[in-house]
Amino acid sequence: xxxHHVPEMNCANFMLPYPEEIAKKTGxxxxxxxIREHYLLHARHFEDTDPQWAAALREIADYYPDVDxxxxxxxxxxDVFFNNPGHERTRAFLSQILNH
Numbered sequence: 511x512x513x514h515h516v517p518e519m520n521c522a523n524f525m526l527p528y529p530e531e532i533a534k535k536t537g538x539x540x541x542x543x544x545i546r547e548h549y550l551l552h553a554r555h556f557e558d559t560d561p562q563w564a565a566a567l568r569e570i571a572d573y574y575p576d577v578d579x580x581x582x583x584x585x586x587x588x589d590v591f592f593n594n595p596g597h598e599r600t601r602a603f604l605s606q607i608l609n610h
Contacts, residue, residue: 526541526542526543527540528541541606543607544574545574546571549571550588550591552564552567553571554588554592571588583599583600584596584597584599
């Protein structure tokens with residue numbers, strides 16, 4: 511994989527707040543969702559119906575490494591990222607979003 515270009519703006523994450531009743535049940539106000547994950551999840555959605563678009567989305571995702579406080583957490587091809595992530599925080603994050 512080529513070196514990543516980290517854009518000048520703060521593009522690492524979206525904050526997705528939970529509805530109030532869910533926040534009360536879970537004790538959490540929401541979750542952090544990276545822009546990279548956004549593109550990778552869309553790519554998985556289109557894999558069967560539009561593989562060319564899915565490939566384009568994965569290529570876009572490669573420009574956005576997972577970043578936390580300026581540190582790259584995980585950088586991998588989508589199949590490795592989703593099926594065998596190397597970082598515990600990535601595994602925890604994926605378990606939260608893929609099992610709901």
